[in-house]
Amino acid sequence: MSKLYEITIVSGKYKxxxxxxxxxxxxxxxxxxTKNGPMLKLDSIPLPEGGWNGWAYLNTLKPKEDYxxxxxxxxxxx
Numbered sequence: 001m002s003k004l005y006e007i008t009i010v011s012g013k014y015k016x017x018x019x020x021x022x023x024x025x026x027x028x029x030x031x032x033x034t035k036n037g038p039m040l041k042l043d044s045i046p047l048p049e050g051g052w053n054g055w056a057y058l059n060t061l062k063p064k065e066d067y068x069x070x071x072x073x074x075x076x077x078x
Contacts, residue, residue, distance in 0.1 A: 004038060005031040005058040011048040
């Protein structure tokens with residue numbers, strides 16, 4: 001089985017450091033390829049403030065080398 005898409009929803013809004021309003025996204029599952037065809041796997045049921053409108057994005061996977069991950073302990077100032 002291989003993952004085809006990640007499923008995300010808009011879970012809220014926020015303002016960046018320049019005061020521009022942006023959307024906050026939450027990953028809720030994935031679409032995987034099985035021997036019987038594509039299958040949807042929900043990891044969580046979204047309950048954003050104000051309710052969920054039922055729409056979700058199917059996002060193509062990013063190459064692993066593009067993933068920044070969490071900062072290393074050495075990168076965090078205490």
